[in-house]
Amino acid sequence: MGLPLAKLVKAKKISFSSLSGKALAIDAFNAIYQFLALIRRGSGVPLTDSHGRVTSHLNGLLFRTVRLIELGIRPVYVFDGPPPDFKRRTLEERRAIKEKAEREWVEALARGDFRTAWAKAVQTSRLTPSMADDAKRLLDLMGVPWVQAPREGEAQAAHMAARGGVWAAASQDYDSLLFGSPRLVRNVTITGKRYYRKRPGYYRLEPELIVLEDLLSSLGVTREQLVDMAILMGTDYNEGVRGIGPVRALKLIREHGSLERIIEETGLRPDPDLDLEAIRKFFLNPPVTDDYRLERRPPDEEGLLRFLCDERDFSRRRVRSAIDRLRAATTPEGGGSLEDFW
16 A cells, blocks of 8 residues: 655656666565556456466566666665564455456456456456565576565665665655655656556656655654654554545644644544554564675576576567676676676
């Protein structure tokens, strides 16, 4: 779901060239879900191999990562661990939404309504453990580092950015800011276009930068108060108060100062069945790890061909082209340098 902060955030449009030489901790699941949603055939069916295994995520991960490296960006993908217990209800709700969308997708296909079918198809994406394992295997073969988070990938990415191990977290969601990332970069893993959900079409996207310190200053709140605003609106871990969006949440926090005082003085209380203090603490001090190494390795060219072409039915010509581009960007013989990469 992500935090609905768009109305309050004044993001700065930036160029990809401004990100050259910078390491970005990319929320892997966020990026992979984008690939699963958008890389589909005309009827909304995802790409698959001859055994019926979905390959949309591998397609997107391969070619988008190569492009980022060509642009001089140093990608590090951060994978989610097990979700916290209080996220269970959100996951169940998402599962129900997907199941409903799948039924509506089939119905739309049956009546020949391909526009509706596409819109419903993008809501049906599922990321299985085997797909995540395949993504990690692909990154290993490409020589691109990845990190396994203890819990939420966005929390781990934010921690890495706060420690200075990377320049920024990269995700479409704003939650990295709640977890304390000093910078958030959006629109990095999308190919400069964004999907119109109501019809199969796109509009132009550019990278944008949000600096946490600047955001807090412009809103006149602390990070703790930003977390309280999020809990009021609703997060991945709790339902918010009906009718409270970002503008009203900001007004309430400015008037009352904290979630506790809002509850005490207005009677507004989000999700009475949950421990709101535990959710607040999860945002402010989430489980993270420092046990990782950001090491770029030469690509395993033969391994990539075996995995993608022999096992997953990718076009050998297209994979060889991606390998040539990767070699050119990262090896001395291609004009690039691993030393420049990290």
